[in-house]
Amino acid sequence: AQSVTQLGSHVSVSEGALVLLRCNYSSSVPPYLFWYVQYPNQGLQLLLKYTSAATLVKGINGFEAEFKKSETSFHLTKPSAHMSDAAEYFCAVNERDAGGTSYGKLTFGQGTILTVHP
Amino acid sequence: DARVTQTPRHKVTEMGQEVTMRCQPILGHNTVFWYRQTMMQGLELLAYFRNRAPLDDSGMPKDRFSAEMPDATLATLKIQPSEPRDSAVYFCASGTALGGNIQYFGAGTRLSVL
Numbered sequence: 001a002q003s004v005t006q007l008g009s010h011v012s013v014s015e016g017a018l019v020l021l022r023c024n025y026s027s028s029v030p031p032y033l034f035w036y037v038q039y040p041n042q043g044l045q046l047l048l049k050y051t052s053a054a055t056l057v058k059g060i061n062g063f064e065a066e067f068k069k070s071e072t073s074f075h076l077t078k079p080s081a082h083m084s085d086a087a088e089y090f091c092a093v094n095e096r097d098a099g100g101t102s103y104g105k106l107t108f109g110q111g112t113i114l115t116v117h118p
Numbered sequence: 119d120a121r122v123t124q125t126p127r128h129k130v131t132e133m134g135q136e137v138t139m140r141c142q143p144i145l146g147h148n149t150v151f152w153y154r155q156t157m158m159q160g161l162e163l164l165a166y167f168r169n170r171a172p173l174d175d176s177g178m179p180k181d182r183f184s185a186e187m188p189d190a191t192l193a194t195l196k197i198q199p200s201e202p203r204d205s206a207v208y209f210c211a212s213g214t215a216l217g218g219n220i221q222y223f224g225a226g227t228r229l230s231v232l
Contacts, residue, residue, distance in 0.1 A: 042225055044161075044209070044211075044221075045223070049220060094219050104151075104213055104214075105151075106163075106219070106221060111160060
């Protein structure tokens with residue numbers, strides 16, 4: 001079964017600083033990987049996804065993530081943090097069976113709360 | 119702009135009462151998911167459907183929770199009887215196998231059971 005680990009439940013950065021949110025996964029088959037963002041009192045919104053094409057994936061709001069198979073990682077980065085980036089971020093992996101068939105079910109990490117200081 | 123619609127957005131009820139939450143998935147999406155989010159447990163998958171058929175409801179307390187899809191445009195999650203520990207935000211999401219199974223989330227129903 002697939003699993004996701006997000007390292008650090010809270011990350012704090014200064015405005016303009018690099019944002020790095022860490023995600024490691026375990027999967028016996030090539031996964032689909034996702035980053036979602038949740039703003040207060042809202043549902044989750046897709047930031048970006050990896051579906052076995054380019055390993056560097058660009059998403060909305062200047063975020064990007066790199067799939068590294070050797071490290072089983074899919075870390076989320078943004079070169080310069082903005083106050084509006086303050087939110088909770090979730091990494092997720094798409095469950096697939098041994099034959100690679102997906103049933104649409106996602107396994108989510110525990111989330112990382114990003115705080116941006118002026 | 120297509121979106122998942124959940125009603126009600128907020129619900130306050132007393133212990134023992136029945137609660138029904140509704141979800142309208144995005145038109146054309148054939149997979150619907152129900153999640154519960156709490157501070158302690160994070161985001162938990164309760165149940166999901168494909169083409170209106172339940173695929174997995176192992177995350178749901180069977181004695182009090184039930185999930186159904188009466189038609190392709192409506193999914194319901196019922197709690198009967200409700201308990202204070204059911205207080206949480208309940209999210210519905212919909213998706214399709216095309217495009218890597220992206221799930222689109224509704225804004226959630228915030229349930230408080232007193």
